[in-house]
Amino acid sequence: MISCMNLKQLSEKLGLSQTTVSRALNGYPEVSEATRHKVRKAAEAHSYRPNTRAKSLATGRSMTIAHVVPVSSKHEMVNPIFADFIAGAGEEYSRAGYDLLLSVVADSDHERVYRDIATRQVVDGLIVQAPTLTDTRIPMLQDLDIPFVVHGRSSGIIGAYNWLDVNNRRAFERATGLLLDLGHRRIALLNGLATMDFAHRRNDGYTRALLERGIAADPELIAHDEMTENYGFEVARRMLSTSNPPTAFVVSSIIPAIGVRRAINKAGLVFGRDVSIVIHDDDLSYFRNTGDVPLFTAVRSSVREAGQRCAAMLLEIIRRREEGLRNEGPMQTLMEAELTIGQSTGPLIPSAAKLRS
Amino acid sequence: MISCMNLKQLSEKLGLSQTTVSRALNGYPEVSEATRHKVRKAAEAHSYRPNTRAKSLATGRSMTIAHVVPVSSKHEMVNPIFADFIAGAGEEYSRAGYDLLLSVVADSDHERVYRDIATRQVVDGLIVQAPTLTDTRIPMLQDLDIPFVVHGRSSGIIGAYNWLDVNNRRAFERATGLLLDLGHRRIALLNGLATMDFAHRRNDGYTRALLERGIAADPELIAHDEMTENYGFEVARRMLSTSNPPTAFVVSSIIPAIGVRRAINKAGLVFGRDVSIVIHDDDLSYFRNTGDVPLFTAVRSSVREAGQRCAAMLLEIIRRREEGLRNEGPMQTLMEAELTIGQSTGPLIPSAAKLRS
DNA sequence: CGCGGCAGTCAAAGCGCTTTGGAAGTTTGG
DNA sequence: CCAAACTTCCAAAGCGCTTTGACTGCCGCG
Numbered sequence: 086m087i088s089c090m091n092l093k094q095l096s097e098k099l100g101l102s103q104t105t106v107s108r109a110l111n112g113y114p115e116v117s118e119a120t121r122h123k124v125r126k127a128a129e130a131h132s133y134r135p136n137t138r139a140k141s142l143a144t145g146r147s148m149t150i151a152h153v154v155p156v157s158s159k160h161e162m163v164n165p166i167f168a169d170f171i172a173g174a175g176e177e178y179s180r181a182g183y184d185l186l187l188s189v190v191a192d193s194d195h196e197r198v199y200r201d202i203a204t205r206q207v208v209d210g211l212i213v214q215a216p217t218l219t220d221t222r223i224p225m226l227q228d229l230d231i232p233f234v235v236h237g238r239s240s241g242i243i244g245a246y247n248w249l250d251v252n253n254r255r256a257f258e259r260a261t262g263l264l265l266d267l268g269h270r271r272i273a274l275l276n277g278l279a280t281m282d283f284a285h286r287r288n289d290g291y292t293r294a295l296l297e298r299g300i301a302a303d304p305e306l307i308a309h310d311e312m313t314e315n316y317g318f319e320v321a322r323r324m325l326s327t328s329n330p331p332t333a334f335v336v337s338s339i340i341p342a343i344g345v346r347r348a349i350n351k352a353g354l355v356f357g358r359d360v361s362i363v364i365h366d367d368d369l370s371y372f373r374n375t376g377d378v379p380l381f382t383a384v385r386s387s388v389r390e391a392g393q394r395c396a397a398m399l400l401e402i403i404r405r406r407e408e409g410l411r412n413e414g415p416m417q418t419l420m421e422a423e424l425t426i427g428q429s430t431g432p433l434i435p436s437a438a439k440l441r442s
Numbered sequence: 443m444i445s446c447m448n449l450k451q452l453s454e455k456l457g458l459s460q461t462t463v464s465r466a467l468n469g470y471p472e473v474s475e476a477t478r479h480k481v482r483k484a485a486e487a488h489s490y491r492p493n494t495r496a497k498s499l500a501t502g503r504s505m506t507i508a509h510v511v512p513v514s515s516k517h518e519m520v521n522p523i524f525a526d527f528i529a530g531a532g533e534e535y536s537r538a539g540y541d542l543l544l545s546v547v548a549d550s551d552h553e554r555v556y557r558d559i560a561t562r563q564v565v566d567g568l569i570v571q572a573p574t575l576t577d578t579r580i581p582m583l584q585d586l587d588i589p590f591v592v593h594g595r596s597s598g599i600i601g602a603y604n605w606l607d608v609n610n611r612r613a614f615e616r617a618t619g620l621l622l623d624l625g626h627r628r629i630a631l632l633n634g635l636a637t638m639d640f641a642h643r644r645n646d647g648y649t650r651a652l653l654e655r656g657i658a659a660d661p662e663l664i665a666h667d668e669m670t671e672n673y674g675f676e677v678a679r680r681m682l683s684t685s686n687p688p689t690a691f692v693v694s695s696i697i698p699a700i701g702v703r704r705a706i707n708k709a710g711l712v713f714g715r716d717v718s719i720v721i722h723d724d725d726l727s728y729f730r731n732t733g734d735v736p737l738f739t740a741v742r743s744s745v746r747e748a749g750q751r752c753a754a755m756l757l758e759i760i761r762r763r764e765e766g767l768r769n770e771g772p773m774q775t776l777m778e779a780e781l782t783i784g785q786s787t788g789p790l791i792p793s794a795a796k797l798r799s
Numbered sequence: 800c801g802c803g804g805c806a807g808t809c810a811a812a813g814c815g816c817t818t819t820g821g822a823a824g825t826t827t828g829g
Numbered sequence: 830c831c832a833a834a835c836t837t838c839c840a841a842a843g844c845g846c847t848t849t850g851a852c853t854g855c856c857g858c859g
Contacts, residue, residue, distance in 0.1 A: 089561060091815060102839045107817060117837060132557070137564040138504060139815035142495045142844050149543075156529050161746075162727035163529045168520040172513050175546030184564065186506075187544040189532030200489075204446060207494040207541065313728045340728055343700055347737075350707060370519035371670045371697055380704075389518075448845060459809045464847060474807060496845030499814050563815095 090131045099127055110135075146407075149184040150174075150399060151202050151211040155192040160311055163189070165340070166367050166388045167214070170236070173392025174212070181400050183209075195222060203229040210399050212236060217280045232406060234399045234416075236391060239282050245415040247402060249395050253283050253365075256384040256422035257290030257335060260363040263382070263424070264333040265298050268433035269361060271306065273324055273331035275317060275341055279309040284337070287365075291335060306331055317344025325352045325360070332433055333361040339372050342381060346429075362429040365422070379427035386422040394418060447488045456484055467492075503764075506541045507531075507756060508559050508568040512549040517668055520546070522697070523724050523745045524571070527593070530749025531569070538757050540566075552579060560586040567756050569593060574637045589763060591756045591773075593748060596639050602772040604759060606752050610640050610722075613741040613779035614647030614692060617720040620739070620781070621690040622655050625790035626718060628663065630681055630688035632674060632698055636666040641694070644722075648692060663688055674701025682709045682717070689790055690718040696729050699738060703786075719786040722779070736784035743779040751775060 096106040101120070109116045109124035116124075127133075141147040152174070154167045171185070178185050186208055190198045199222055202208060210232035213222055219241025226233045227246065235248040257274075264272050274291045277284040292302045305327075308320045317336060324331055325348060336342040342364045349356045356362070366374050366383035368390075374381050398416050405413055453463040458477070466473045466481035473481075484490075498504040509531070511524045528542070535542050543565055547555045556579055559565060567589035570579055576598025583590045584603065592605040614631075621629050631648045634641040649659045662684075665677045674693060681688055682705060693699040699721045706713045713719070723731050723740035725747075731738050755773050762770055 089563065092817095093815075103816080104818080104840080105838055108838090111817085115837070120837080132561060134558065134561040134563075135817095136499075136815055137562045138495055138499045139844090140817080142493075142499050142846085143815075143817040145844075147495060152544075160727060161529075163525040165522045165525050165726075165728050168522055168525045171544065172518075172520045172546050175544065179545070179547070185544045185546070187528065187532065187542045188536070189529050189542070190536070201491065204489060204491040205494045206446065206491075311728075313730065315730055315732070369522075370517060371522050371668075373670065373672055375672075449847095450845075460846080461810080461848080462808060465808095468847085472807065477807080492847095493845055496814090497847080499816085499844085500846040500848080502814070 090133050091136065092133075095127060095131065095133050098131075099124060147207060147209055148182060149186050149208045150178060150396070151186040151188060151208040153188045153190055153195060153198055153202075153211070153214065155195065155215055156189055157311055158191045158193055160313070162311055162313065164215070164312070165369065166338075169367070169369055169387075169389040170214075170392035170395075172370075173387075173389035173394075174396035175392075177393050177396035177400065183400070196225060199226060200229065203231045210234075210403050212395055212399060216282050218282050218285055220282070232399060232402045234395050234402070236395050237281075237283055240285060245417075247398060247416045249391060249398060249418040249420070251283075251386045251391070251420045251422055253286040253422075254290040254293070256365060256386070257287040258294045259290075259422075259424055260335050260365070260384050261291045261294035262297075263363060263430065264335065264361060265294060265300075267333075267361065267430060269333040270300065270433070271303075271329065271331040272333045272335060273306040273321075274302075274308070275320055275334060275336045275345065276307065276309045277312055277337045284309060287337060312338040312341045314340050314344040314347075317341025318348050319344070321345040321348035322351065325349070325354070332359075333363070333430075336362060336364045339364050339366055339369065339374060339381065339383075342429075357429045358431050359434065361431055364429075374427065379425060380429060382425065382427040382430040384422040384424050386420055391420065394420075447490050448493065449490075452484060452488065452490050455488075456481060504564060504566055505539060506543050506565045507535060507753070508543040508545060508565040510545045510547055510552060510555055510559075510568070510571065512552065512572055513546055514668055515548045515550055517670070519668055519670065521572070521669070522726065523695075526724070526726055526744075526746040527571075527749035527752075529727075530744075530746035530751075531753035532749075534750050534753035534757065540757070553582060556583060557586065560588045567591075567760050569752055569756060573639050575639050575642055577639070589756060589759045591752050591759070593752050594638075594640055595643075597642060602774075604755060604773045606748060606755060606775040606777070608640075608743045608748070608777045608779055610643035611647040611650070613722060613743070614644040615651045616647075616779075616781055617692050617722070617741050618648045618651035619654075620787065621692065621718060621720060622651060622657075624690075624718065624787060626690040627657065627790070628660075628686065628688040629690045629692060630663040630678075631659075631665070632677055632691060632693045632702065633664065633666050634669050634694045641666060644694060669695040669698045671697050671701040671704075674698025675705050676701070678702040678705035679708065682706070682711070688717075690720070690787075693719060693721045696721050696723055696726065696731055696738065696740075699786075714786045715788050716791065718788055718790075721786075731784065736782060737786060739782065739784040739787040741779040741781050743777055748777065751777075 092103050096103045106124050109121040156163050175185055188198055213235040216235055216237045216239040220239040223239055223242050223246055238248050238250050276287055295302050310316045334345050342362055346356050349360045354360050364381045364383045366385040367388040368385055374383055449460050453460045463481050466478040513520050532542055545555055570590055570592040573592055573594045573596040577596040580596055580599050580603055595605050595607045633644055652659050667673045691702050699719055703713050706717045711717050721738045721740045723742040724745040725742055731740055
């Protein structure tokens with residue numbers, strides 16, 4: 086059994102004061118190289134680590150960042166992109182010596198949890214996930230005066246805040262445009278939850294691309310829900326069995342797209358020939374859409390990279406604040422998605438509609 | 443802007459001592475109901491929360507649990523089951539007032555991270571994920587004398603420790619047995635990474651079921667790797683294109699099974715008729731294998747429930763230790779997976795092999 | 800009336816660290 | 830040879846909370 090040693094014990098063992106030992110270990114210049122070396126060795130030998138709680142009480146910094154991941158109260162579902170987002174962010178945190186505090190919270194009482202985390206002073210900053218159209222967390226956190234970065238944006242919020250987002254509008258405009266270029270006219274959109282800000286922007290991009298060609302969006306071809314495989318399957322099946330079915334789908338994530346593919350097969354159609362699909366690809370680690378010719382044509386933007394960059398932004402904001410540079414203006418980053426052609430898109434086959442009937 | 447108030451300020455405002463205020467808020471009996479009520483109201487009004495860092499320094503308990511999630515250095519992949527596992531555990535933690543500290547760590551330096559977390563005394567306990575066949579973390583943590591629960595087991599470790607596991611051996615024995623009952627003889631196993639303990643147990647169950655019918659396992663039909671969609675696709679495609687292809691697959695997770703289905707379609711075979719699949723289903727929230735007749739025949743065990751129960755076990759262990767009951771013996775729970783029939787299994791069609799050639 | 804007992808409150812000591820404000824010891828320069 | 834200027838170290842004061850031990854009234858009992 087390994088006994089846990091503290092500063093006092095270590096300093097007594099060395100015959101030095103706590104001050105000196107602390108300074109030696111934290112790299113302060115007031116201590117000679119000889120003592121520093123001796124102290125370092127002893128600390129190593131007894132595998133001494135400063136007690137985090139005491140350290141953060143003394144310094145006022147907890148070296149911890151909070152992520153609050155929403156779990157939908159409807160489906161008890163956790164969006165799988167969080168795994169990769171957190172992996173990216175976590176990498177950045179551990180590099181900088183920060184810990185990550187995770188709160189899994191029903192989306193109904195987000196506000197309470199954020200307020201709690203902030204006033205308990207348990208973290209130095211936090212990241213806001215999945216902002217809604219008008220997200221009340223943002224003004225609340227500004228009010229609480231705690232550093233935060235939003236992954237996404239909230240259209241209904243006036244005033245500046247730090248965010249990192251993908252250019253969803255342009256991504257979906259391009260995705261839809263590609264299908265239009267291929268001759269498709271009946272294009273369905275399988276979007277995320279309508280309350281989410283990103284879903285709104287994606288709708289925008291889709292509608293805009295259609296309008297540019299003089300096509301009005303057909304509400305029958307637009308669906309909103311949590312992005313499960315089953316959602317993709319059910320919606321696509323329903324749409325494909327109508328009298329005027331879509332010949333192409335734009336899908337918000339690879340997971341429902343798997344369901345769409347299932348529905349296409351089930352309808353006796355050929356994926357990528359009779360029906361085209363373009364997805365938004367978050368580049369999930371266990372669902373890599375890669376290969377010489379990836380399965381899905383996609384607008385891609387790595388959610389892991391987003392996590393990493395959000396974390397880096399937040400740490401930078403915290404650093405600045407500690408140096409007293411408070412009025413630097415907000416940090417805002419817009420990432421562009423990249424279009425890659427896969428096996429899921431092809432030109433409209435005029436006869437396809439007939440074949441089906 | 444909301445100013446953060448501390449105990450001292452609150453007690454001064456009330457004209458009481460810090461002791462009394464602290465006791466009033468923490469429900470100690472030494473304080474009159476009248477004062478308690480007054481204090482509660484004032485705390486509410488100023489939205490006072492005790493500073494976590496100070497509190498945990500004073501009490502010696504950090505009210506935090508650590509999860510270390512491994513990210514494979516090979517594929518930079520995060521196993522998506524962690525999202526649901528953590529959702530389950532997080533529910534339990536927040537109910538008990540605990541926070542969750544998450545470390546995302548390349549699997550190579552797990553030991554360092556665990557030792558670090560333990561000696562920095564930043565958490566009251568931790569959960570070990572994805573144990574390997576002989577997992578060195580277990581003796582290490584016993585040595586460090588910190589409460590922990592293993593999600594899974596490690597066959598190579600002698601000596602008792604707290605764990606919660608699914609009966610993988612029986613689950614895979616049943617899955618394989620079902621396929622054998624349906625007449626299949628060439629049954630492939632798509633397993634997880636060979637280093638994982640659960641993969642070993644699953645191999646066992648599979649092999650045992652075959653042996654019971656006098657069939658020797660064919661190494662050509664067994665694959666081990668990280669459970670991505672692409673892995674399922676590639677392996678199934680390869681196996682299906684041999685001269686003596688399998689007529690059925692047992693697959694370790696729904697994600698590679700999606701890939702297997704893709705390979706089956708691509709080979710021009712019919713899923714569930716020409717080729718059968720039984721999966722192990724972790725009941726992932728975004729990949730629910732449900733419906734009147736679920737897509738996949740499965741041995742199912744909810745990973746979310748596992749998370750919740752692991753968390754409950756750990757909190758119980760911590761509670762006992764605080765009450766001085768150290769020698770209660772280890773807590774060990776074995777969950778049984780439940781078999782449900784879906785659309786992915788059917789009797790062996792003797793002509794199938796011919797059709798294909 | 801006096802004393803034990805109890806309810807309600809408080810001052811002060813810690814938890815393990817950082818950091819301030821010296822105090823020694825050592826070197827330099829006039 | 831002594832003052833000034835470093836260098837190297839230290840004692841002690843906090844950080845914001847809990848908790849111990851003591852203290853003050855006030856009641857009831859002999």
